[in-house]
Amino acid sequence: MSSPNPDPPAEPEFTPPPAVAITPANPSIPPWYFEGGMRRVKPYHYTYNTYCKERWRNKTIFEIYGTEFRDRPQEYYKHAVLTGMISINGVPTHSLDQIIRNGDIVTHTLHRHEPPVTDKPVTIVCETDDMIVINKPAGMPVHPAGRYHYNSVVEIMRFERGGWNPMPCNRLDRLTSGLMFIAKTKEASKSMMLQLQTRTIKKEYVAMVKGEFPEGDVVVEQPILAISPKLGLNRVKANGKHAKTLFRRRSYNPSKDYSVVQCLPFTGRTHQIRVHLQFLGHPIANDPIYCNRKVFGPNLGVGGEGDDEDIITRLSRMGKEEVAEAVAYHDELVADYEKRKAERMSGETCDICDTPLYTDPGAHELGIYLHAKKYNCVEGKWSYETPLPDWALPKEGDVVSEVLVLESVDIPLVLKEGSGEVKTSLDGNEDKKEEEEEEVEVEEVVEKVVLPPKEITPQELEMLQIGGESDDEDSQSTSASA
Numbered sequence: 285m286s287s288p289n290p291d292p293p294a295e296p297e298f299t300p301p302p303a304v305a306i307t308p309a310n311p312s313i314p315p316w317y318f319e320g321g322m323r324r325v326k327p328y329h330y331t332y333n334t335y336c337k338e339r340w341r342n343k344t345i346f347e348i349y350g351t352e353f354r355d356r357p358q359e360y361y362k363h364a365v366l367t368g369m370i371s372i373n374g375v376p377t378h379s380l381d382q383i384i385r386n387g388d389i390v391t392h393t394l395h396r397h398e399p400p401v402t403d404k405p406v407t408i409v410c411e412t413d414d415m416i417v418i419n420k421p422a423g424m425p426v427h428p429a430g431r432y433h434y435n436s437v438v439e440i441m442r443f444e445r446g447g448w449n450p451m452p453c454n455r456l457d458r459l460t461s462g463l464m465f466i467a468k469t470k471e472a473s474k475s476m477m478l479q480l481q482t483r484t485i486k487k488e489y490v491a492m493v494k495g496e497f498p499e500g501d502v503v504v505e506q507p508i509l510a511i512s513p514k515l516g517l518n519r520v521k522a523n524g525k526h527a528k529t530l531f532r533r534r535s536y537n538p539s540k541d542y543s544v545v546q547c548l549p550f551t552g553r554t555h556q557i558r559v560h561l562q563f564l565g566h567p568i569a570n571d572p573i574y575c576n577r578k579v580f581g582p583n584l585g586v587g588g589e590g591d592d593e594d595i596i597t598r599l600s601r602m603g604k605e606e607v608a609e610a611v612a613y614h615d616e617l618v619a620d621y622e623k624r625k626a627e628r629m630s631g632e633t634c635d636i637c638d639t640p641l642y643t644d645p646g647a648h649e650l651g652i653y654l655h656a657k658k659y660n661c662v663e664g665k666w667s668y669e670t671p672l673p674d675w676a677l678p679k680e681g682d683v684v685s686e687v688l689v690l691e692s693v694d695i696p697l698v699l700k701e702g703s704g705e706v707k708t709s710l711d712g713n714e715d716k717k718e719e720e721e722e723e724v725e726v727e728e729v730v731e732k733v734v735l736p737p738k739e740i741t742p743q744e745l746e747m748l749q750i751g752g753e754s755d756d757e758d759s760q761s762t763s764a765s766a
Contacts (some may be wrong), residue, residue: 314443315434322400322644325434327634330396336388345370345390346380352514356639369393395637401425401435402650406444409668414472415465416441416450419670422461422651426452441466453477457555459571462489462656463670484662489547489557490534490676492653493566494575494584497543499685502531504560506588508553512596517573518555519595520563520588527553529560535682542569544676547654557654563588571652573599 316323340348349361349370361370368376371391372384384390404421411417418437425432428439441450453465453476467473479485509524511517528550536543543566547557558574561567565586567575574580579598580590630643653675660667678684 318403320644321403323403323435324400325398327395327397327636329393330433331391331393334390334392336384336386336390340384340390341386343384344380345372345377345382345384348384348390360639364392364394395634395639396433397431397634397639397641398433398435399431399642400644401432406437406440409463409670414468415476416468417668418464418466420456420461420464420656422459422655422673423645423649425458426455426464432458437464437466454480456656457558457652457654459650459652460654460656461651461673463659463668464656465659479661486658486660486662487549487656488658489549490655490657490672491545491547491557491561492569492675493543493545493561494569495541495543495566496536496538497531497533497545497564497566499533502564504529504531504563506560506563508556508559510554511592512599515596515599516555517596517599518553518559519585519592520559525551525553527551527556527560529557531561531564533685534676535678535684537679537682539681544682558652562586568653571654572649 315325315328317326318324340352346362346365349365350358353361362380364370365377365380365382368378369392370377372382372388374389374391401424402421406421406424407419409417409419418441420426420437424440425436426438428434428436433439438450438452442448448468451467451470451473453467453473456462456464465476467476505526505528506520507522507524508518508527509521511519511521530548530550532546532548534544534546545561545566547561549556553559555574558568558571562571562574562580562585565584567584569575575584576599577584579595583589585595630641632641633639634641653673655670655673655676657672658667658669
């Protein structure tokens with residue numbers, strides 16, 4: 285005879301998520317080996333623990349992994365959920381329909397395969413008691429994110445400096461090279477970041493672009509919207525965030541049809557320089573996204589041309605079924621581009637985890653022709669500058685612009701006389717609020733005609749700067765998966 289008041293079924297016992305597993309465990313053993321001009325890491329097991337993000341709430345675990353992460357095919361994530369490699373609050377889900385709630389901890393254990401990066405070192409421009417100024421190599425992410433952990437500036441400097449905690453004060457795209465500030469102390473980090481936030485630092489980039497860039501000052505003032513954060517795709521859109529960049533041509537090579545251009549952004553949107561150059565019809569010559577005819581068509585998206593959904597579909601195939609390639613690689617280092625392989629699925633799988641494996645990236649896939657050249661304080665307290673990369677140095681056949689090259693924003697530009705009161709704020713944002721807002725449709729036509737160039741106001745000249753060309757893989761990647 286059954287009991288009239290049976291005990292309720294016991295709740296599943298909570299199991300704390302496993303500690304983050306890092307191999308090798310001994311921090312004195314370098315995780316890298318060098319081969320074929322690249323810094324490599326042997327595959328290792330790693331566990332991610334991530335609290336539920338706001339945008340994950342009330343979604344299924346498979347919906348989250350199927351839409352947020354690009355590193356592995358959806359079949360992998362489906363298998364990971366069903367076999368218990370992905371857990372919620374320490375309990376394996378075994379269900380694709382498990383709902384994620386606020387406060388949940390998502391745990392994912394996997395066999396991690398880091399992509400190789402360049403074997404070029406992180407060089408020191410200047411070092412003080414509380415700050416290290418570095419020249420970041422192209423193709424190396426700043427922070428561990430996405431598929432990268434050890435192959436990042438932070439982890440390389442952590443090991444080389446005996447385990448201290450590097451504190452980057454600014455970010456660069458993974459593919460971008462150039463000047464960065466790494467604080468040694470929290471106080472130094474706060475001080476530098478305050479200068480960045482209060483717009484008291486001027487920054488200068490240099491880029492090599494496709495075609496004959498126009499002479500004189502060219503100002504692009506077009507809003508930028510993240511079309512697909514998952515793919516790292518941004519475009520000029522009327523309902524995007526305000527963005528403004530000044531460009532000035534340094535030189536043009538008529539035989540190879542490329543220009544070297546100076547870039548001084550007023551604002552710091554993700555991919556701002558790359559997107560504005562594409563909008564002008566002069567994308568960075570080896571940019572695998574914005575100078576890719578297989579993605580943007582024969583006109584390369586000039587003036588914002590192209591349907592977003594079509595572009596996203598084509599871009600999503602890059603690096604999977606197709607090689608991500610730019611249309612122009614002009615200098616002698618990449619003349620044999622078509623003969624060199626780029627990173628894509630190899631058709632092989634890992635013996636341990638059955639994960640599809642990538643081929644090595646070609647040398648031309650390890651960076652783009654965009655370099656953060658110079659930073660200086662508007663108060664004149666300090667100024668740091670890196671050497672120009674090889675691709676930006678004068679070449680035989682270059683026609684140097686007659687207009688004075690802007691080596692510093694202290695050199696006066698042609699200013700608009702009698703401009704009177706100017707309402708533009710220090711960051712060129714014209715009182716536009718910076719907080720995140722829900723995207724809404726705006727019935728506004730984005731101007732496709734940028735020339736003739738706009739003149740620069742004295743206030744804008746004084747405060748030419750940028751908040752940093754932030755790496756989509758650094759700033760937008762989620763730490764719950766590789």
